[in-house]
Amino acid sequence: MNRALLVGFWCCAGAFGAPSAKFDSDARRWLLRNEVMEASFQLGPAGTFEFRGMHYLTASQDWPAAKSVASAPIRLTLDQSSFDASTMYVLLKEWTSAAPRGGLRQNILLEESRGLGKVLVEIDLYSNLAVLRQGIRYFNTSGRAVHVTAASPVHWDLHAAAASYRALRVEQWMPMPGPNPADFQRILSNVDPGGRVLQTASGAHNHYCSWIAVNDASGQGIALGWEFDGRMTVDLRHQASEQTLQFSSRISGLYHPVPAGEEFQVPRAFAALYAGGPDDAGFVTQRFTEEVLAKPLPPGMPFPAVIWDSWAYGQGIDEETLRREAALAAKLGVEVFIVDLGWARALGDWTPDPVKFPGGMRGLSDYVHSLGMKFGIHFAWPEAAPDSPVLRQNPDWRSSVDYDYYGADSLCLAHEPVRQWIVAEAVRVIDETNADWILQDGENMVKECRKTTHTHHPLDSNYANAVDGLDWILKQVQAHRSHVLWENCENGGNMMTFQMVQNYATSILNDASGARAARQAAYGATFPFPSRYSDRYMPEQSMNAYTARSYLFGGPWILMNKLALLDAPDFEYLGREIARFKSIRETVRDGKILHVTNPPAEGRTDAIAAYDPATDSAVAVVTRDGAAAATFALRVGEFRRDKSYIVTFADDPRILTLTGEQIGRTGISVRLPERWGTEVVTITPAAADGRSRLQ
Numbered sequence: 001m002n003r004a005l006l007v008g009f010w011c012c013a014g015a016f017g018a019p020s021a022k023f024d025s026d027a028r029r030w031l032l033r034n035e036v037m038e039a040s041f042q043l044g045p046a047g048t049f050e051f052r053g054m055h056y057l058t059a060s061q062d063w064p065a066a067k068s069v070a071s072a073p074i075r076l077t078l079d080q081s082s083f084d085a086s087t088m089y090v091l092l093k094e095w096t097s098a099a100p101r102g103g104l105r106q107n108i109l110l111e112e113s114r115g116l117g118k119v120l121v122e123i124d125l126y127s128n129l130a131v132l133r134q135g136i137r138y139f140n141t142s143g144r145a146v147h148v149t150a151a152s153p154v155h156w157d158l159h160a161a162a163a164s165y166r167a168l169r170v171e172q173w174m175p176m177p178g179p180n181p182a183d184f185q186r187i188l189s190n191v192d193p194g195g196r197v198l199q200t201a202s203g204a205h206n207h208y209c210s211w212i213a214v215n216d217a218s219g220q221g222i223a224l225g226w227e228f229d230g231r232m233t234v235d236l237r238h239q240a241s242e243q244t245l246q247f248s249s250r251i252s253g254l255y256h257p258v259p260a261g262e263e264f265q266v267p268r269a270f271a272a273l274y275a276g277g278p279d280d281a282g283f284v285t286q287r288f289t290e291e292v293l294a295k296p297l298p299p300g301m302p303f304p305a306v307i308w309d310s311w312a313y314g315q316g317i318d319e320e321t322l323r324r325e326a327a328l329a330a331k332l333g334v335e336v337f338i339v340d341l342g343w344a345r346a347l348g349d350w351t352p353d354p355v356k357f358p359g360g361m362r363g364l365s366d367y368v369h370s371l372g373m374k375f376g377i378h379f380a381w382p383e384a385a386p387d388s389p390v391l392r393q394n395p396d397w398r399s400s401v402d403y404d405y406y407g408a409d410s411l412c413l414a415h416e417p418v419r420q421w422i423v424a425e426a427v428r429v430i431d432e433t434n435a436d437w438i439l440q441d442g443e444n445m446v447k448e449c450r451k452t453t454h455t456h457h458p459l460d461s462n463y464a465n466a467v468d469g470l471d472w473i474l475k476q477v478q479a480h481r482s483h484v485l486w487e488n489c490e491n492g493g494n495m496m497t498f499q500m501v502q503n504y505a506t507s508i509l510n511d512a513s514g515a516r517a518a519r520q521a522a523y524g525a526t527f528p529f530p531s532r533y534s535d536r537y538m539p540e541q542s543m544n545a546y547t548a549r550s551y552l553f554g555g556p557w558i559l560m561n562k563l564a565l566l567d568a569p570d571f572e573y574l575g576r577e578i579a580r581f582k583s584i585r586e587t588v589r590d591g592k593i594l595h596v597t598n599p600p601a602e603g604r605t606d607a608i609a610a611y612d613p614a615t616d617s618a619v620a621v622v623t624r625d626g627a628a629a630a631t632f633a634l635r636v637g638e639f640r641r642d643k644s645y646i647v648t649f650a651d652d653p654r655i656l657t658l659t660g661e662q663i664g665r666t667g668i669s670v671r672l673p674e675r676w677g678t679e680v681v682t683i684t685p686a687a688a689d690g691r692s693r694l695q
């Protein structure tokens with residue numbers, strides 16, 4: 001980007017502060033700016049539409065477009081015709097409007113010069129966020145039906161000033177025995193400067209979360225996220241000899257019909273700029289996600305919540321057992337009580353099992369509500385047992401590929417009658433059970449289906465099932481019953497996308513995999529996603545500091561054990577740890593997540609922390625997982641060096657007063673006397689007299 005030109009333009013425009021956009025009609029150039037970044041796009045002399053550059057003002061970092069290739073954000077293929085860097089456009093109209101949730105949207109309406117149609121480019125900018133969100137919409141004004149056969153929601157050709165780059169990606173959950181198991185591992189890669197492609201395959205039943213962060217050795221970084229639940233792949237390529245850093249992408253199996261007069265929305269994507277490393281990439285992504293994308297925090301309810309889920313009983317549940325558990329859960333301080341799989345007559349037959357629940361679900365729901373808890377219910381809506389009434393009456397509603405969820409057959413959500421039926425069923429289940437919370441489940445929420453008898457095109461099931469199926473259904477049900485919160489689960493967290501966060505309040509990670517695995521998954525997922533999207537199922541029956549506190553850090557803490565079988569000391573211990581969870585949850589939710597150590601593993605001590613800039617406070621969970629050393633130096637570098645802080649512990653009675661410099665440099669000496677044990681550390685500003693402000 002030409003800095004001199006940019007600065008000159010802005011001096012003349014005299015604009016500074018909240019998001020603004022200016023169009024220079026002579027240069028046909030758009031300049032978007034907020035307090036922390038600016039970005040530029042241009043309709044070139046030949047009529048090509050190009051990204052020109054971004055600048056991260058806070059850190060004086062430049063991200064100009066590549067010099068050797070044009071960076072053209074409109075990437076679509078209609079049957080045999082491609083929209084690429086050489087495609088020419090005529091500017092029809094440009095204007096600004098409000099973007100959702102307080103942003104500014106620059107709209108640029110272009111007409112493709114071959115008569116293929118119109119393209120609306122939407123670029124959103126928000127106050128104080130170094131994030132650019134982009135949407136491309138194609139309008140078929142060609143007068144004939146076309147098919148979108150390729151689209152690249154993530155497409156940037158950047159100038160690579162550095163010699164080398166490092167990429168961070170995070171897996172989602174695909175357990176064994178799949179061909180390519182994944183378990184929320186943090187994958188750090190050196191990007192090959194010789195141009196070898198680094199692929200990130202995301203979406204339902206795929207390998208990675210829909211996010212990648214890339215920075216050079218100086219800490220100049222860019223993180224990209226994409227908003228699509230279906231399967232797609234983002235390629236990263238660094239060609240040092242050409243000084244290019246290129247991102248391109250493709251949606252799997254795309255063949256979307258666009259009749260004359262209709263439109264096609266390319267899934268939105270965003271680019272976030274950061275200075276530093278993985279935690280900084282995470283922080284800017286997470287703040288943007290909370291402020292712009294994510295389902296807003298539930299009003300009037302503490303969140304992330306403490307939850308109990310019935311799965312310790314498997315499908316062997318009944319009203320009497322659950323009433324007993326509900327009474328105990330309320331005593332412990334549980335806030336949401338969820339009835340998991342097994343309440344209905346069968347998968348797809350969403351009426352209460354008359355033997356287990358002779359009075360229906362409403363009696364139990366009323367009882368749970370009377371105890372002051374929310375009521376949640378398991379609903380595996382894309383699944384139906386082979387002999388369920390819905391499949392007996394509509395055998396063709398199955399998707400052509402079956403994913404075998406507890407013996408059920410898969411329904412094709414892209415088929416019009418199926419999605420209409422599911423919306424009606426979801427609303428009915430919510431009303432009849434008076435549910436506040438839906439635990440969504442199923443095996444692969446974006447089914448593959450090549451049926452010619454369905455309303456979607458047989459070659460388009462990935463996009464159709466994701467956008468027209470899953471997202472459409474959620475939008476409809478949530479519009480009808482907006483008070484209900486949804487938990488994302490598909491036999492675990494394997495649809496970890498920036499579309500998912502828009503539909504759900506939280507997500508499970510690696511199911512009930514145990515204490516260490518829960519920490520490992522929360523460690524990984526809290527790079528791309530706000531920590532409330534890492535809920536953890538706790539299956540353990542016996543309590544100690546190592547077990548219970550392995551679940552303290554993250555989103556909702558979901559107890560998945562039999563409370564009636566806990567002995568009195570364990571019950572009391574769990575109650576105290578639940579109170580502790582509630583005392584730290586807002587700092588963990590709102591703070592910058594600091595991955596202080598490497599990921600948790602046996603034989604190590606691991607630490608994860610959240611630093612909340614608004615309160616200048618932090619909380620850390622430090623776990624000795626069989627490590628030899630009985631102390632750990634917890635270093636947190638976010639505090640003001642000359643300021644004093646009070647440090648307290650869950651178990652250790654010491655109260656320390658340390659300066660920010662001491663905490664960052666020598667660290668807090670955390671005592672971990674048990675070989676398997678966990679300590680919780682809170683750090684708050686000291687008042688002028690040296691006392692904690694909390695005292």
Ligand SMILES: [Zn+2]
Nearest residue numbers: 412449451454
């Ligand atoms: Zn189908």
